[in-house]
Amino acid sequence: MTPAAARARLSRDLKAEARRLGFALVGIARAEHMDPEARRLESWLSAGRHGGETGAMPWMAGHFEKRVDPRVLVPGARSVVSVAHTYLAPRPAPLADAEALAAGVGKVSRYAWGDDYHDVLKAKLAELFDWLDQRTGGAGGRAFVDSAPVMDKAWAQRAGIGWIGKNTNLLTRTHGSFVFLGELIVDVDLDPDEPFTADHCGSCTRCLDACPTGALDAPYQIDATRCISYWTIEQRGAEWPPEAEDLAREFGPWVFGCDICQDVCPWTKFAQPARDARFQSREEIAQRPLAEWAELDLAAFRETFRKSPIKRTKLEGLLRNVRNARANAARERPQVLAELAAGRRVAVISDAGTPLISDPGWKLVREAIDAGHHVEALPGASATLTALAVAGLPTDAFLFAGFLPPKGAARRTRIAELKPVPATLVFFESPSRVGDTLADLAGGLGDRPAAIARELTKLHEEVRRGPLDALAEQLAEATLKGEVVIVVGPPQKGEVTDADIDARLEIALKTMRLRDAAKAVAEALGVPKSRVYDLGLARSRDKEG
Incomplete structure (x- = not known):
């Protein structure tokens, strides 16, 4: 086998091993001075856009030559192996606690939802380096994961993995920008890939x-x-x-x-x-x-x-x-309410599903309604979701119960079955039975807050809100037309004390680890898992003390 063929085979096998270890993308670049990237970095640093010497990232200006030339960082370096590992995780289920949801959730960047990527990728790169070391009979070099003066995004672009987008993140055609980057800088000759020269951002400025x-x-x-x-x-x-x-x-x-x-x-x-x-x-x-x-x-x-x-x-x-x-x-809700009070129209828009569904924005709707402002939703395909959005009731958990039975006795039995459900209830109803149904709901569920929505997916929409008994009285003799959706608020929760949680935890911890016990107790009591978990930690510390 010729040296060129052996080098090509080694490069292919190295990439296959990287993919086996879980890296989604892998590419190779020649270890050399990064001339255009060095000029851009120097200009950016000179303008103080990293915060300067007194900012939060003065280290960005340090070790400049190592940052722009891997041969200074790793003497004898010949190749840079760039890897990308996906980290996108599904969004967790909405909070079960409506008040906690309404008060707000602290947002954390997705990359920090799981374990520290430095540790995970460094271990995988160590395995990849060991493979290369054994295959070549002795390779020199180092692994890097965002912990040394290495221009990760620039090397990934040079290795053909993706391009640096208008948001300054590395973008890939197969995984977007939700990738962690890492490198092996080694003294082994490998076949470099073609740099990624295309720019697929186009005219987009989102x-x-x-x-x-x-x-x-x-x-x-x-x-x-x-x-x-x-x-x-x-x-x-x-x-x-x-x-x-x-x-x-x-x-x-x-x-x-x-x-x-x-x-x-x-x-x-x-x-x-x-x-x-x-x-x-x-x-x-x-x-x-x-x-x-x-x-x-x-x-x-x-x-x-x-x-x-x-x-x-x-x-x-x-x-x-x-x-x-x-x-x-x-500040957010008062600001919006002030805009409404000034006579302005305010739109709540979401790029992550129907606005206000499993979203703390429902509390804004409730406060806007209480302040006397008109709230409406754009007609959509689903009267159920539209009614939920404008009802001003909790949307973190809801049950669509369809049509209630037409006969009074059967209807009241079904309402009794639904009474303990810890969620907002949504019903369809025939216009001719709305009065009777509201009376039965008031009798079976008490004075829960509710909303009656009519024709929400059409032009002549109407929404009435109030306690069930008041709505039942208003519509006792009314004649309605069109599709009707009834939304009823959840039952009032009894206060779950720390003592209640601790008693359940004591039992659960006999057979489960804390993480599993916290999940089981949270689901049983309808409280946030994080609250149970923190109490469990406190219990452990007390025992150790």
Whole structure:
């Protein structure tokens, strides 16, 4: 076999081994000085767009030659093996606690929903290096995962994995931007791949338009000092510096990182869920109410985020972010209500499904209704979801119960069966039976809040809201026409105390690990899993003490 053929075979086999280890994409580049990238980096640093010497990332300006020439970082380097690992995880189920949902959930960047990618990828790259070492009879080099002066995105582009998009993230045609990057810089000659020279962003500017702070102030450019991730991850300390105080009002509910410029990118629709279970979302991170974030102490922080990249921001930084997110949440609804009071029209728009369904926005609708403002939904294909959106009732959990039986006795029996269901109830009803049905619902369910919606998917829509008994009285003799949807609020929850949870935990922990016990108890009592988990941690600490 000729040297060229042997090199080609080694390169192919190396890529196959990388894919076997779980890397979605792998490419090879020649280890050399990065001339155009070096000039762009130098210009960016000179403009202070990394925050300068007094900012949160002064290390970006250090080790410049190592950053732009892998042969300085790894003497004798011949090749750079670039890998990409998917990390997209499905969104967790909505909170079961309507009040916690309404109060707001702390948003965490998807990359931190699971285990720390540095540890996971570094271990896989170590295995890949061992394979190369054995195959070649002695390879030299090092593995890197975002922990040394290596330009990960630039090397991935040179290795043919993807292109750097207008949001400054590496984009791939098969996985969008939801990939972790890593490298092997080795002294082995490998066949380089063709660089990725195409730009598939085209005329799209969704990322630039969506950035709430203006950090993406030009295509392919980022001012890190205006980026939510910069401030919520890299900035140290318990308080914002003066230059961030006003900007922090634009951070919304983000407590660690930000995904906005990735979420709006059209290429994310191609992203496939991560296969590695270590990157699956953890409820105590991805779906944690802001109130519970605020209660973290040092012991709970260390235990909860022991394997998480969130530990990077330290407890004091995380609590600072949480305080800011809670302040932003408290401002949002009053701001919208003030706009309505001034006579302006306000639209609630979502790019992640039907607005207000399993969304804290339902509380805004309730407050707008209470303030006397008119709330309507654009006609859609589903009268059920449209009625839920405009009812002003909790939407975190709901049950569509269809038509109730037409006969009175059977209808009352069915209502009694539905009474304990801990969810908003949705019914269809014939216009001729609305009065009787409301009377039976009031008799069986009490004075729960409700809404009657008519013709919601057509032009002549109408919504009436109030307690069931009041609606029953209003419509006792009324003659309605068209399709009718009845929405009834959930039963009032009895207060679940910490003592209640602790008693259940004591039993569950006899046969389960804490994580499984917390899930089982949370489901049984209808409380957030993170609340149960934190109480379990406290129980463990008390026993150790």
